[in-house]
Amino acid sequence: MNGAAGHLRPLWLLAAAGLILSVLPWVVSPYVLVWIFLLCVYLTLAASYDIVGGYMGYMNLGHSTFFGLGAYGTAILLNHGYGLPMAAAGGVIVSICFAALVSYPLFRLRGAYFALGTFGMISLVEVLINNLRNLTGGSGGISTPPGDNTVPAYYLSVLIVAATLTFSYLISRSRFGLALFSIREDEEVARSLGVPTSLYKALALVFSAIPASLVGGVYVWCVTYISPPAAFGLEIALSPIVMAMLGGTGTLLGPFLGALFLTSLQELLWTKMPYLHLTIYGGILVTIGLFMPGGIVRARWFRPVLDALGVGEKMRYLDL
């Protein structure tokens, strides 16, 4: 890395990306806009998953629960006549409370047991949503006041992604982040060096729930409909995690690359090969898991790209 120019390059890239993204609604078709919107939704989920799954090393398979709670909370409040800001804030508060509540029993588990426990969390909430018919519409789902919110939802989703990545970056550079890394490496030792592990694990779960539920709120506002399969299905539960792992967990760039790669691949495959796309999709995932277990950012062939972007030096620090 050669001094100031090298450090400035990512900033220039960000500025250029910001400019392009802000003029995009006038340039591209609504179809592309919605595609970018969904990419942003997945990216937010992948990046927020990574706070618990990557930084702290606890595989939270139930991360989409927060998305679902945010979506349902927002939808219900929108139907009661609240505006989007209030409704989304309500959805976020619901999922924060839920995260704080479940962190106590869940973090008594470790490893595969934790992963299974969190996966069960999805079903728990799904059953609740299915049965609280008066509030949630049951299995029929819930519609929100109609209207075309595509363009503002697009802007909002881009902003949420930017905020989530910034938030994640700040965490990785903070004392809190250092504690999460130490918990990932050896929780018992971290605790014996003074890290308040129980509190920090709960905080990490709450922090990862905030972006996920917020983007859930914006999602339902844009799509104007949410149903249990869309909020608590396998697709929304596993895609963000696969994206984070594919890109490289515990890094800032990883979830971003993974989300970009997978959503593009999905789009390409199902338009070009509508009958084979799921098979090929699965095949590619298995291949990557076998040959690139550290994810794209840690693959040797990717290093030149990182250097060209001017983030090569920083990656090691974020890798921690």
Add this chain to the structure above:
Amino acid sequence: MAPLLECRDVTKIFDGLIALAQVRLELEPGDILGVIGPNGAGKTTLFNVISGLVRPTSGKVFYNGKEITGLGSNKICRLGIARTYQLVRPFASLTTLENVLVGASFGRDRLLPFRERVARAREELDFVGLHERADEPAANLTLLDKKRLEIARCLATGPKVLLLDEVIAGLTASEVLNIIATVRDIRKRGIAVIMIEHVLKVVMELCRTVMVLNCGSTIAYGSPGEVVNNPRVIEAYLGTSDSLHRGAGARV
């Protein structure tokens, strides 16, 4: 005045196995207490009880006259008791400096600003002689360096009491000398040390007081000279003099 650290009749029973039976110890600032004993004598369990990793079945631990029995290990660390592990456990994918920074960021100096905490971590790396490897991932260090790293990490928490669990095990003779010098320097800083050690020569050289554990009980407690001549200690290590004679007789 109350001693810096005191164990009163600490007993720990695991599923009917008595790991510690009414162990007492007292530690004053600047002391180096050696804990020796055969394998399975309860030495590491004693450390686990003091550092809050396990709760004693009965008995109490006092620090500066205040009871700390049953406190979480993070709280005990913040009060000023730090420990190393028998098998080294560095945060493998973090760098050496980051490892020590965890100690500096969550021990007694946790409220200092970031730069000062990094400076503290570097000081401790310097102290144990690891400053040149600050940016190396901890996984790449040699065993000696990993042991030094564990010591530095503990010192960065600002302890008054340091528990060293077999720091010398597995090291070469010259590396042992290096660690002995470090322990002496630690004592000069006014930090009290309890060290579990199998190498008697090292214990004799460093410790003012030695405690011998066997099957969870203290069988001797005193100066190194007294302890090695204690018949019960000899029995625990070598068997009874009776069986020794018989063994010798049989060979002849």
